[in-house]
Every structure is written in C-alpha cells, then in structure tokens.
Amino acid sequence: MSSVLYDAQGPRAKQRNILYTVLFVLCAAAVVWWVYDGLAEKHQLDWIKWKPFFTSSQPWETYIWPGLQSTLKAAFFALIIALPLGALFGVGRLSDHRWVRVPAGVVVEFFRAIPVLILMIIANAVYSEYTNINTDDRPLYAVVTGLVLYNASVLAEIVRAGIHTLPKGQGEAAKALGMRKGQTMVFVLLPQAVTAMLPAIVSQLVVIVKDTALGGAVMTFPELLASVRPMAANYGANTIACFTVIALIYLLVNFALTSFASWLERWLRRNKKGKGTAPGGAPETVGTPSLVVDDGRAV
Numbered sequence: 001m002s003s004v005l006y007d008a009q010g011p012r013a014k015q016r017n018i019l020y021t022v023l024f025v026l027c028a029a030a031v032v033w034w035v036y037d038g039l040a041e042k043h044q045l046d047w048i049k050w051k052p053f054f055t056s057s058q059p060w061e062t063y064i065w066p067g068l069q070s071t072l073k074a075a076f077f078a079l080i081i082a083l084p085l086g087a088l089f090g091v092g093r094l095s096d097h098r099w100v101r102v103p104a105g106v107v108v109e110f111f112r113a114i115p116v117l118i119l120m121i122i123a124n125a126v127y128s129e130y131t132n133i134n135t136d137d138r139p140l141y142a143v144v145t146g147l148v149l150y151n152a153s154v155l156a157e158i159v160r161a162g163i164h165t166l167p168k169g170q171g172e173a174a175k176a177l178g179m180r181k182g183q184t185m186v187f188v189l190l191p192q193a194v195t196a197m198l199p200a201i202v203s204q205l206v207v208i209v210k211d212t213a214l215g216g217a218v219m220t221f222p223e224l225l226a227s228v229r230p231m232a233a234n235y236g237a238n239t240i241a242c243f244t245v246i247a248l249i250y251l252l253v254n255f256a257l258t259s260f261a262s263w264l265e266r267w268l269r270r271n272k273k274g275k276g277t278a279p280g281g282a283p284e285t286v287g288t289p290s291l292v293v294d295d296g297r298a299v
Contacts, residue, residue: 039240049238053245059231067227068249074140074223075209078147082208083201085148086155091185093160104156112153117214120146124219139222143215147208154204162197163189195268202261206254224249 009017039045052059092104111119124142127133133141166189174184216226228242 044238044240050241052238053241063227063231064224064245064249067222067224068253070140070222071209071212071224072253074143074147074212074215074221075205077144078151078208079205081144081148082152082155085152087159087190089152089156090159090163091190093156094163094185096181108153108156110153111149112157114150116146116150116211117218118146119149120215121218122146123149139215139219142219143212143221143223146215147211151204151208155201158197158200158204159190159193162193162200165196166192195265198261198265198268202258205257209253209257210250 036045043049089104089108092100093108095101095104120142123145124138127138127141127145163185170188170192171184174188179188212221212223213225215221216223220226224246228239228246231242232239
C-alpha cells in the first residue's frame with residue numbers, strides 16, 4: 001500500500017530491511033556483551049560494590065538525598081526566576097518601540113552566547129568580592145544566578161518563537177475589538193502560545209536540572225552528582241555503581257518532568273477544544289487556539 005510520503009516496499013526491500021535489523025541487533029548485543037565482560041573483568045559487577053545501595057540506608061541518607069535536595073532547590077529557584085524574566089525579554093523583543101526591542105535583544109543574545117559554566121564562575125567571583133553572603137550559601141547563589149541568566153535568554157527566544165507561530169489574524173482580531181497591544185499580548189497571544197511553547201519549556205527545565213551538576217564540579221556545590229566522590233571514597237572503588245545509581249535518579253526525575261508536561265499539554269488542549277465552540281454551535285473566532293491540529297483541522 002502506497003503513501004503520500006513513500007512507496008510500498010517490495011519483496012527485496014523487505015528482505016533487506018529484515019537483514020539490516022538482524023545485523024543491528026547482533027551488533028548491539030555484541031556491544032552490550034563487550035561492556036558487560038569489561039566490567040566483570042574489572043570486578044565492577046561484584047555484589048560487594050553494589051551491596052551498600054540495597055542493604056543500607058546510609059548512602060541514601062548521607063549523600064544521595066541531600067544532593068538531590070540541593071539539585072532540586074537550585075533548579076526550582078532558577079526556573080521560577082528565569083520563566084518571568086524570559087517572558088519579559090521575549091515580549092520585549094517583539095515591542096514596536098526600538099528603545100525596548102534593541103536592549104532586550106542585546107541582553108538575550110549576550111547571555112545566550114556565554115556558556116553557563118562561565119556565568120556561574122563570574123557570579124561566584126562577584127558574590128565573593130562584593131557581597132557578604134555566607135561561604136556555605138555562595139555556591140547556591142552562583143549556580144542559580146548562572147542558570148537564570150542563561151536560561152532566561154533561551155526562554156525569551158522560546159516565547160518569541162511561540163508567539164510568532166500564531167496566525168496574524170489573532171492579533172488583528174483583538175485589535176479590531178479595541179484591545180491595546182499589551183492587552184492583546186497578555187489575554188490573546190500568550191495564552192494560545194503556551195501550548196506550543198510547553199515542550200520547549202520543559203526541555204529547558206530538564207537542561208536546568210542537569211546543569212546544576214556544573215556547580216558541583218567547579219564550585220563545590222553539594223548537588224547530586226557531587227555526592228559520587230565521597231560515596232566512592234567511603235564505600236570502596238565502586239565508582240561505576242555510584243554513577244549508575246545517580247544516572248538512574250536523573251533519569252527518573254527528568255522522566256517525571258516530561259511525563260507531567262505531556263499530561264499538562266494534553267489537558268490544556270482538551271480544555272481549549274472544549275472552549276472552541278460557542279453555545280449556539282458556531283465556532284468562536286477570537287481567542288480560539290489555532291495551533292492545535294490533532295485531527296488535521298485547526299481548532
């Protein structure tokens with residue numbers, strides 16, 4: 001059966017694809033066996049190296065849980081500060097006033113071009129030189145500042161791109177109703193763009209969670225990944241086991257974030273679909289989310 005995008009495969013193409021699949025599975029199995037054999041040869045799979053994580057609560061209570069708390073705390077503060085800043089600068093880049101649009105663009109492009117690690121180091125130096133912040137709290141402030149400056153600039157571009165995806169008719173309809181530009185942005189454009197921006201915003205949140213590890217590597221910030229070194233030192237040469245456990249925790253946290261975002265996106269789309277029809281059965285024209293095309297039609 002043919003499709004618009006490709007022709008149906010013939011017998012030879014099907015056989016060739018089956019052969020490629022078998023070869024890929026064999027190669028993947030060979031790689032897995034090679035990794036397993038190397039770890040077993042180095043005694044990294046011995047039960048004694050994994051035992052503390054299953055038979056004792058000490059590594060979880062002493063190292064992993066405090067590190068996870070620090071990671072989530074830094075990511076939370078960075079997100080709640082970066083989101084409004086990103087929205088502000090994203091809207092500022094769309095301003096009709098040059099004195100607003102140009103400075104907003106300069107700030108966004110400047111901080112988006114600098115690696116977040118450098119921003120953390122600079123923030124740590126500034127806090128150390130010009131503030132009286134406690135030495136124990138300074139790494140947290142520096143990590144949050146670096147994450148906010150970088151991710152706010154990225155979120156500003158996400159907001160700007162999300163608003164640009166909306167049809168021009170949305171803004172023109174609001175203007176025809178007598179709404180000012182600020183009212184149009186807040187009550188018409190931004191609510192519709194949220195659904196389109198949500199996947200990118202969540203992806204950036206995942207980046208924020210992972211980038212907290214940079215603070216632990218450079219500024220002794222006690223985040224999750226930084227707990228590997230003391231755990232490995234106190235429980236023998238089980239570095240592989242420690243990194244594996246930490247990687248699984250990162251995987252679970254980020255999977256929970258993406259799953260929640262997927263649910264939230266579906267919930268927003270269902271609510272917008274329910275509001276897309278007037279009581280008399282006629283479709284509404286102003287404020288209707290024109291980005292949703294689940295069944296191939298604009299709703």
